[in-house]
Amino acid sequence: MPVVAIGGVNRNNAQSCVEAGAVGLAVCASILDQRVNSGSITETCKQFRQLINLSLPQYSKDITSMIVNAINTVRLMNPLIVHLTNTVTINDVANVTLLCGASPVMAQENTEMVELADALVLNMGTLDNTQIGAMISCGQVANKRKIPVVFDPVGAGATPYRTAAAKRILNSIHVDILRGNASEIAALADLPVSTRGVDS
Numbered sequence: 445m446p447v448v449a450i451g452g453v454n455r456n457n458a459q460s461c462v463e464a465g466a467v468g469l470a471v472c473a474s475i476l477d478q479r480v481n482s483g484s485i486t487e488t489c490k491q492f493r494q495l496i497n498l499s500l501p502q503y504s505k506d507i508t509s510m511i512v513n514a515i516n517t518v519r520l521m522n523p524l525i526v527h528l529t530n531t532v533t534i535n536d537v538a539n540v541t542l543l544c545g546a547s548p549v550m551a552q553e554n555t556e557m558v559e560l561a562d563a564l565v566l567n568m569g570t571l572d573n574t575q576i577g578a579m580i581s582c583g584q585v586a587n588k589r590k591i592p593v594v595f596d597p598v599g600a601g602a603t604p605y606r607t608a609a610a611k612r613i614l615n616s617i618h619v620d621i622l623r624g625n626a627s628e629i630a631a632l633a634d635l636p637v638s639t640r641g642v643d644s
Contacts (some may be wrong), residue, residue: 455492476629478629555581558585558591565594568598569596579617593620601630610628
């Protein structure tokens with residue numbers, strides 16, 4: 445099974461991750477660190493690319509090519525992505541969406557923007573009953589329009605309220621991509637697990 449290293453990967457430890465068997469590196473924090481100037485960002489990207497080309501097996505290089513092609517396609521199409529997301533990371537989410545070549549709309553209120561969207565992202569980081577209802581309504585519109593829906597059940601398993609909310613959303617709409625950490629996914633599968641939050 446392919447292994448991707450994620451969490452704290454940087455220029456100092458990336459080589460060790462590859463040597464330990466990782467075939468992919470998640471390096472968003474290193475790339476997007478606001479303390480790094482644009483020249484350093486360019487150099488960081490160059491170093492990671494060199495590491496991948498020199499150290500990773502061919503199938504990993506093929507995956508890398510697929511990712512690059514996917515990003516190029518996104519930039520060509522410039523899809524409109526509607527986000528119902530948490531207020532903690534809303535600015536970062538919008539900026540990363542722009543960085544990837546898509547157009548973000550951080551719509552928290554109704555389904556009107558979903559009628560225009562190319563994809564819908566749901567994140568229940570900062571959750572209340574109104575947001576749950578909005579996610580379900582927007583998800584149903586997205587399903588009717590047959591556009592992709594990404595759902596991040598933040599904190600599922602941490603409290604009964606969050607677990608029930610995530611299950612309610614999953615039972616109400618079709619989700620194309622369920623994005624969560626191991627404990628969140630396990631909780632939604634009714635497996636015994638201890639969840640603290642997004643770092644679990």
